[in-house]
Amino acid sequence: MIIITRPSPYGEELLNCLKHAGLSARHIPLFTIEPSISINNLQGKLDTLSEHDMVIAVSPQVINCLEQSAEPIQFPMALNYAAIGQKTAQLLQKKIGQTVIYPSMDENSEALLTLSALQKVAGKRILILRGNNGRELLASILQSRGAQVEYVECYQRRHIDYPAKEIQSWPKRATITMTNIDSLLRLNELVTPSQRSLSKLVVTSPRIANKARQLGWLNVIQVDSANNQILFKMLVTLCHNGRV
Known part of the structure; x- marks a missing residue:
């Protein structure tokens, strides 16, 4: 399962690309703009x-x-x-x-x-x-x-309030897109240690990657930008390699 956390409208745009490619994905933004x-x-x-x-x-x-x-x-x-x-x-x-x-x-x-x-x-x-x-x-x-x-x-x-149990019900081996540190910090408050160690975090900058590793995320994959096409290509590649 791919979890897209980026806000609207770009979260929905990426979701539609993934669904069109036949990949299982959900859009769960952590804040509104x-x-x-x-x-x-x-x-x-x-x-x-x-x-x-x-x-x-x-x-x-x-x-x-x-x-x-x-x-x-x-x-x-x-x-x-x-x-x-x-x-x-x-x-x-x-x-x-x-x-x-x-x-x-x-x-x-x-x-x-x-x-x-x-x-x-x-x-x-x-x-x-x-x-x-x-x-x-x-x-x-x-x-x-x-x-x-x-x-x-x-x-x-503005943060969207989700019950922790809703986030913790995600598959433990989910692939989560993360495009800013604010969302990372918010997500980190809600996930379990197991999710932190087993999920894959696809991030869009060295700063987010470094912060994620400091917080205990073990599977951090960095792409060069938050451009949806770049994110899409990486997620498709991970899927085809059996890593999603």
């Missing part, structure tokens, strides 16, 4: 940026929540824009009508930080559009390079 009231402050912050300052979007959820803003947000053309992941970049580029850079290989903060546009940022202001937490490494490294970094909370994660 809701627009943050802080979005109302974004326009004012954008308007104070100077030419060649930068805006970084960290996930498709950022763009989805911006679309729900009561007032359309105008993104200045003179700024530089970056995103973590191709999907996020495509959504942001469509919204603002100009080029958005992103790492072409791994879709994480470490890969983004290797791009040439993020090397010489001393004196620049950078807005990181994110959820209610996360991407501290990205901000820390950019600050160490001399940038003035500020977060804008575009969405909030």
Whole structure:
């Protein structure tokens, strides 16, 4: 059994791909995504940026929540824009009508930080559009390079409360997709030691993998990004190799 924990709509998207391929899967998100009231402050912050300052979007959820803003947000053309992941970049580029850079290989903060546009940022202001937490490494490294970094909370994660017995009724050898540390920490509170040792955890970054191992998960498999197609290919491969 494959358990998909990522929130809507991307959890359902992956579920449908797996079912179409004839694999047994369930979508059990551990939190919902809701627009943050802080979005109302974004326009004012954008308007104070100077030419060649930068805006970084960290996930498709950022763009989805911006679309729900009561007032359309105008993104200045003179700024530089970056995103973590191709999907996020495509959504942001469509919204603002100009080029958005992103790492072409791994879709994480470490890969983004290797791009040439993020090397010489001393004196620049950078807005990181994110959820209610996360991407501290990205901000820390950019600050160490001399940038003035500020977060804008575009969405909030709200935990979905499941009875522990519901999670503990999962097959002990389930394969669980995990795309963020918040969900990992929540899941870790609910599972049994047996599930932690027997289940396979498919994660999307080195940070999640390292944290999972620290928490006692024994079978951790890392993919390069949270892109659904990459996750799908890995899950199909595991299935064909008899590991799901």
